[in-house]
Amino acid sequence: MKKIHLLILQAFIRPFMVCFCIVMFVLLMLFLFKYIDDLIGKGFEWYVLMELIGYQCAVQLSMALPLSMLLSSIMTFGNLGESYELVAIKAAGYSLRKAMTPLIVLVTLFAGGSFLFSDYILPVVNLKMGSLLWDVRNKKADFLIKPGIFNKSIPGYSIRAKNKSEDGTILYDLMIYDHRTGNTANNVLLAKEGFMHNSADNNYMILRLRDGVRYEESRVKNAKRYDPRQQFTRFRFAETEQKFDMEAFQMKRTDESLFKSHHQMLNLKQLRHYTDSNRLQLDSVSRQILSETRSYVSYFAPYYRTDTVQQVAVDGFHNFLADYVPEDQRRSILSNALSQAQQMSGVLEMKDIEYRAFSDRDIRYHIEFHRKFTLAVSCLLLFAIGAPLGAIIRKGGLGLPVVVAIIFFLIYHIISTMAEKAAKDGSMDPLIGMWMAIIVLTPLAVFLTYKSTTDSALFDVDQYKQKAERAWKWVTSKFNRKKG
Numbered sequence: 001m002k003k004i005h006l007l008i009l010q011a012f013i014r015p016f017m018v019c020f021c022i023v024m025f026v027l028l029m030l031f032l033f034k035y036i037d038d039l040i041g042k043g044f045e046w047y048v049l050m051e052l053i054g055y056q057c058a059v060q061l062s063m064a065l066p067l068s069m070l071l072s073s074i075m076t077f078g079n080l081g082e083s084y085e086l087v088a089i090k091a092a093g094y095s096l097r098k099a100m101t102p103l104i105v106l107v108t109l110f111a112g113g114s115f116l117f118s119d120y121i122l123p124v125v126n127l128k129m130g131s132l133l134w135d136v137r138n139k140k141a142d143f144l145i146k147p148g149i150f151n152k153s154i155p156g157y158s159i160r161a162k163n164k165s166e167d168g169t170i171l172y173d174l175m176i177y178d179h180r181t182g183n184t185a186n187n188v189l190l191a192k193e194g195f196m197h198n199s200a201d202n203n204y205m206i207l208r209l210r211d212g213v214r215y216e217e218s219r220v221k222n223a224k225r226y227d228p229r230q231q232f233t234r235f236r237f238a239e240t241e242q243k244f245d246m247e248a249f250q251m252k253r254t255d256e257s258l259f260k261s262h263h264q265m266l267n268l269k270q271l272r273h274y275t276d277s278n279r280l281q282l283d284s285v286s287r288q289i290l291s292e293t294r295s296y297v298s299y300f301a302p303y304y305r306t307d308t309v310q311q312v313a314v315d316g317f318h319n320f321l322a323d324y325v326p327e328d329q330r331r332s333i334l335s336n337a338l339s340q341a342q343q344m345s346g347v348l349e350m351k352d353i354e355y356r357a358f359s360d361r362d363i364r365y366h367i368e369f370h371r372k373f374t375l376a377v378s379c380l381l382l383f384a385i386g387a388p389l390g391a392i393i394r395k396g397g398l399g400l401p402v403v404v405a406i407i408f409f410l411i412y413h414i415i416s417t418m419a420e421k422a423a424k425d426g427s428m429d430p431l432i433g434m435w436m437a438i439i440v441l442t443p444l445a446v447f448l449t450y451k452s453t454t455d456s457a458l459f460d461v462d463q464y465k466q467k468a469e470r471a472w473k474w475v476t477s478k479f480n481r482k483k484g
Helices: 003-034 046-059 061-082 085-091 101-138 268-294 320-324 327-393 400-425 430-453 461-483
Strands: 157-164 170-178 187-198 204-217 232-245
Touching: 003 046, 003 061, 003 101, 046 061, 046 101, 061 085, 061 101, 061 327, 061 400, 101 327, 170 204, 268 327, 327 400, 327 430, 400 430
Parallel strands: none
Antiparallel strands: 157 170, 170 187, 187 204, 204 232
16 A cells, blocks of 8 residues: 555545544434433433443434535545645646545445444344333333432322421421322321331332321221211331332333334344335235225116217207206115215225324335445445545645535435435335435535546635636626617
């Protein structure tokens, strides 16, 4: 490998690593801001949060890798152009295409690796991430007593404390309502002080109560009215313990097999299998709709679909019932037609829900199938846009290249998002929807590559000023000739 190739590779790898880390950090912060309410105040262990962040970093590769490729390529060739190194390379007899050959090979390897990642690793990561995020979002917040406010987070209990200690372990002037036997407050406990701690296995919260009284009222089950002779119990205590089941506050891991059939958790082989199975179900529903609706259609003519019947033109046809049906049969014909139409409409409405479910699933499978390939192709496309664009603008650093990269990536992201949404709605074919952004931006990449190889000053302001001045002089000369 020649020194020019090493120079370009070293100039590309450093900005790529920096841009990749920055983009991953920004996307990770957006994820944390989105789910901050589901993560704070639930007492998760540090390794649960780190596991969630690790899975999210892997999921974000589909957006971070193309953006990093675009940004680093613009910065690399912008720096080389600004320091006139590209001019020196061309003066040495190397074209831009030859100098970029090792870099193109490297980007192709990145694209191939991203395809293998999206096919083999990403479905597993999506499965782990989806099940863990489901458990995290459904876990209850930690039990927290606020002074003077009833807490009803423990099922069957309402707890209020007028005050508590600074560390939150000692509660003062406690009032506990036991609703496990019903909604009525027939079991009340009052205590001046309570010490709160967890059991050894963290499955129970234990309140050690001091100097209190318990009121219990025994009612006959299914009693329709108040009985003045029912039993009422009151007993005082110096110290006792109240145990609360904290199972609702424990994080339970859901079986991952429940999420395995989701389209994002499947690789290419599984997507083909599920697509074929879903198509069979879709065809079965279609045949059921055809067979059930056909039974509601009646043909009264005995010569229906026979070769002996010939069509005859009817002059002055205005109303079929008034012209050809006897008056005493019109009401029965209309009622029969209306009844059959209503029955057919009901069958179609019921089957439409089932048909739409299989149809939407088929669209999701096709979208996910094409997504495996668009990630790799998008890396190549955005590099093909960024590299010649950096050679044309000839500006390095984090100023203009970052702005230009963000603009082009937003164009790519907006087109792909809108097209994917249209494909999910069924208004666009999944093949076209998933490849729309690449189809639209490929001519732009070819145009920029041509301009960079021909040393075009595409963003030279002075060049456009000169063209504008020449156009203005031509217009003014034409105007003066007509005026003269």
